[in-house]
Amino acid sequence: SVLVPHLFVVQPFGSISNVIATIFLAVAIVTDAADGYLARKLGQTTKAGKALDPLGDKVIFYPMVVAFILATSGTTFISSTELRIAFYVCVAIMLIRDVLFFVWFFLYYTHLKDGVGASMVDKVRMATMCLWLGIAALSLTIVIARERLVFASFICMALIAVLSIISVFVD
Numbered sequence: 001s002v003l004v005p006h007l008f009v010v011q012p013f014g015s016i017s018n019v020i021a022t023i024f025l026a027v028a029i030v031t032d033a034a035d036g037y038l039a040r041k042l043g044q045t046t047k048a049g050k051a052l053d054p055l056g057d058k059v060i061f062y063p064m065v066v067a068f069i070l071a072t073s074g075t076t077f078i079s080s081t082e083l084r085i086a087f088y089v090c091v092a093i094m095l096i097r098d099v100l101f102f103v104w105f106f107l108y109y110t111h112l113k114d115g116v117g118a119s120m121v122d123k124v125r126m127a128t129m130c131l132w133l134g135i136a137a138l139s140l141t142i143v144i145a146r147e148r149l150v151f152a153s154f155i156c157m158a159l160i161a162v163l164s165i166i167s168v169f170v171d
Contacts, residue, residue: 001059004028005067008140018141025137028060029130054122058098061129065091068136072150087154090161097164121170125163132156 007013007021036053039045132153139149 001028001063004060005063005070008064008067008137009070018137022137022141025060025064025133029133032056032060033130054101057126057129061133062095064133064136068140068153071140083151083154087157090154090157093161094164097168100168119167119170121163121167125160125167128156128160128163132160 004021004025007017007024011017013020032053039049135149135153135156139146139153142149
């Protein structure tokens with residue numbers, strides 16, 4: 001969660017830094033998914049695990065959002081000012097939702113018998129966040145397709161924002 005954004009922004013190995021970061025990001029996403037799958041499959045889920053998994057997802061996601069913004073000079077590859085503003089609004093909506101969730105969680109954690117399970121909206125939201133991570137990484141790596149990929153990342157970000165709003169009411 002610290003290495004990947006650093007590689008994208010600082011570029012310590014030149015343009016190959018983006019390839020390395022994209023590979024590390026893919027490994028992080030796959031191991032996170034495998035961890036959850038195996039825990040459920042083997043009956044090893046715990047109340048703490050249910051609490052820590054969403055936190056771990058955010059520790060991967062938000063640093064990458066910051067790296068994407070920094071690496072694209074404030075999302076300058078989004079050609080429309082309106083879309084750029086909408087991108088930041090989407091990020092703000094997601095951030096507000098996640099802060100509200102964590103405040104609620106810490107206030108009521110002791111009252112929850114089995115911890116917090118992810119709803120279908122949360123699962124789709126997380127899958128879309130992973131899709132955004134992949135598209136954002138590719139947009140920083142594949143220069144010739146950057147404009148299209150950045151636009152696709154905006155569409156994902158808008159969908160995540162909508163799902164964030166829905167999840168506040170569903171959850």
